[in-house]
Amino acid sequence: MEGTNGIMSTNTLDEGRREGIGIETAPKTSCPECGALEVIRDNEKGEVICAGCGLVLSDHRIDTGPEWRAFTSAERDSRSRTGAPAAFAMHDKGLSTMIDWRDKDGKGGSFSAAQRAQIFRLRKWQIRTRVHSSLDRNLAQAMTEIDRLSSQLGLSPSLKEHAARLYRKLIAGRLWRSRSIDATAAAAVYAACRHRGSPRSVEEIAEHSREGKKKISAHYRMLVTKLKIRMPISSPEMYVPRFISELDLPTEVQRTTMEILARAKEVRGLVTGRDPRGLAAAAIYVAAIMNDCRVTQRDISGVSGVTEVTIRNRYKELVSKLELTMQTPALLAAA
DNA sequence: ATGGTTTTTACTGCGTC
């Protein structure tokens, strides 16, 4: 038991989370936009927000790292009893254990012998106490998977809940005919993100899932049709805030980006048929240069998940068809 | 299945720090 407490110390958790996701950015102390020193930690959304201007300073990963879930079932149980209404994300509303399906921690590394032994005991315990109907087993596994995906993607608890709700709806309506729980769970997460207008690409989700991109999107399509939910078409704008904050760009750039995208919509053949992420990435690139703050195409490519080539193609189109002048104030002054 | 479109992969050249 003292091992549990040790592992649950917040420092260890934080380290594990950061390493696991690969986020290196140190927490900022002041807002780059308005200089305010005060920040608001919004645990609900998983964001850190400037108290002065509301700029999202870091939207990442307040959630617990998945690698510790094996040790926190007791903690989670007690927490949910004391009030967290995390009903939908747990198949039996808090009585479930959350043991992962693999002997790996969040980094993909292995556990120590002692940790493995502990996990083994917990797994055994979990199997013995688990509800045995196939539906509940299904849900249990799905909820664990949704929880794991949400953690690794840094999704807010409410988004996780949404994904869980979608999954439950699918099961309850006997609309679930495929065999892959993981793919359906991933599809539910993807659908939830998209439904709430903070889209993650299928690629991003597939990165953390056992199932591939193709299968997940197939299951997503099935989910949408079966559940008869109307999805908002994903637009470049939806990606912009996340990319901007991941790139540590000021809000000014975001404003310019939005203006560019708004204008781009007017021109035919500029937006339709194109990957919205590529469009967002290119618009950000142009906007950054116009605002005199340099970002490399590589960096944008990294956070957006499209290649530099695509960014180039898009931004060339933007510049030519919108007749943008990409000269920075500095360059104009020099000339 | 097929054909058209878009994106990615892989490689090259150019200028700059």
Place this chain on the structure above:
DNA sequence: GACGCGGTAAAAACCAT
């Protein structure tokens, strides 16, 4: 020389038919 950037051709992925 490493790096950012631009361009290209061919492969791959995607989508509607």
